[in-house]
Amino acid sequence: MAWSDKSHPHRLLLTKQFPLGLEVLPVFQPVMRAANRIWNSCVWHSRETFRQENRWPTEAELKAKFKSFAAWKELHSQSAQAVVEEYFEAVSAYRKHRENGHLEMNSPGFKPKNHLRTVTWKRQGFDVDGSALVLKLSRGKEPVKVALPEGWNVVVLPDGTEVKGVPVEVKVKAVVRRREVENLVLHVTLDLGVVPVNQVGAVSAYDYNSATFARAVSSGRLDLFVCRELLSLVQYRNKTIAGFQEKMSRLKEGSRRWRRCLSAKIRKLKKLDRRIRQMEHSLTKLFAELDGAEGVAFAVVGDLTDLRRSARTGMKSRKATQKINQMAYDRLRQEQRYKNLVRGVQTDPWTERNTSSTCCLCGARNPAWRRHRGLWVCGECGLVLQADLNGAANLLKQYLFGACRNRALSFTFREVRVWRWDGKLNRFVQVSPRAA
Structure with missing residues (x-):
């Protein structure tokens, strides 16, 4: 994925993906679970604040609240702050939907205890060592070194020009299917600088x-x-959702058959979404x-x-x-x-x-x-x-x-x-x- 940065309309950022394999899962598993605990703490504190004071806490309040927690000290400071920022964005979107009349929307909820949450390293949270990335953790802990293939930061433009990008953000995501972790994927966002554009044409x-x-x-x-x-794929997606909802409405929520039907619904919708995105x-x-x-x-x-x-x-x-x-x-x-x-x-x-x-x-x-x-x-x-x-x-x-x-x-x-x-x-x- 790529996009144009808001700081300059012609600055191009591009994200490249690198599969890491399950052999590095024991290294990232404690870090990802610590990020999940920070998320769940934000959910609990926000709901309690809303119940007692009828307001949602600010982003600064959440960061100050959990700065001394044990889960916070397992991550790099910017990585821990990124979890709070993601939660605050989710709450802001939820409040905006409610203000626009979408009362059916629910606030961000808790994640399962063993959920592997995506961890983000901002520019000060990692270093580049040749063809490897050094991902920093909390102070006193050894950083994680990830080897990348040669030319990992080189992007070939459609005209054949090779541009060397500067990494500005790193994310580690877990690919989970049917409640099993299939792979870990490293997402590296590269800054390609300000791209020259045509002035006449x-x-x-x-x-x-x-x-x-x-x-x-x-x-x-x-x-x-x-x-x-x-358009037919979008309409077929609506028909698929309606069919699953009709089946699930006749089942007891949380039962084994209900969960099985929910899993089948998620798999089907993900497949349709991939086809829609490919066509787009x-x-x-x-x-x-x-x-x-x-x-x-x-x-x-x-x-x-x-x-x-x-x-x-x-x-x-x-x-x-x-x-x-x-x-x-x-x-x-x-x-x-x-x-x-x-x-x-x-x-x-x-x-x-x-x-x-x-x-x-x-x-x-x-x-x-x-x-x-x-x-x-x-x-x-x-x-x-x-x-x-x-x-x-x-x-x-x-x-x-x-x-x-x-x-x-x-x-x-x-x-x-x-x-x-x-x-x-x-x-x-x-x-x-x-x-x-």
Whole structure:
């Protein structure tokens, strides 16, 4: 995984994974269990504070409370603080959901006694010794030395350039399946520095939808990405959850059959989530590859802030509201952003105001001209186009000229390319418009 750091929009951070094997489990097991005890202590103290004083303790209060505990002294100070920070983030998210009306949300709970919690080492908590990482523990304890393969901190960019990253954070995670630890994985986050971006080039605009994604380029290129397979996986996930919930509602909570059904539900959902994430990564990778190959310097993505809130106010039907709330628009935008960044392409969010109700060719506006199933038929100039492509073209006009209404298109679009998921090749391939 990679992302752009908030300190600089063009600073690239990338995380690489290295399996450690079960032979090092006895070394990390006491440390991970100590982190779990800190988490459970935070849960107990927070609930007691809320019960007695009707408030949640602050992050500073939790750190000061457990600084003298035995579990705290088994970890490096920054690693112990990272556990408290993770818990405080979970509580903050829970409180925000409750304030937004989601009363069904529960506060962060206790973890099992033998749970192996992820341990984080920040920059001052580890050293680099050649091709090895020295992970520090508490004062007076011997650090853990982990050998890594040669070239572990080298990243190859899509153009073949090799960049040497500086490690800024290390995590050790346990892979647990069916209550058994299968492996330990080392996650090393590397800082690749500020990536140079293109200053001159074409502009592309993307219109996100639940079943289709549209792309328009200032060079006249139009692309339509049919993602009905992705939408069907999300809908099948909903059907799977409903089926398991119906079975579990007839069982006694906590019984053997109930726990067995819960385990099967988790396994099934994890498998579906992996398939969904693979399709999302393939889609955003194709976006970045097209931008890089066509000399795009700026990629514009529609700003979908408050889209879910407007969908809950009765503007959409129940079916459309479910699709809007379950599509990972922000995750797709972040994935597209860092994949564009490694190719030197900047990604900017932009307002979508009036883009879906305006003709991209003549600039006339009438919401009634958008027909069912995403068909746009202009009543002024007679343009017939897929509605998402019309929205992407208007978003491009809005970014280039400041407005899309009452402004004719200054360039001519070419024939539309259509892309669709190929299950055999596990990627999006170009198909004919008739096949789409």
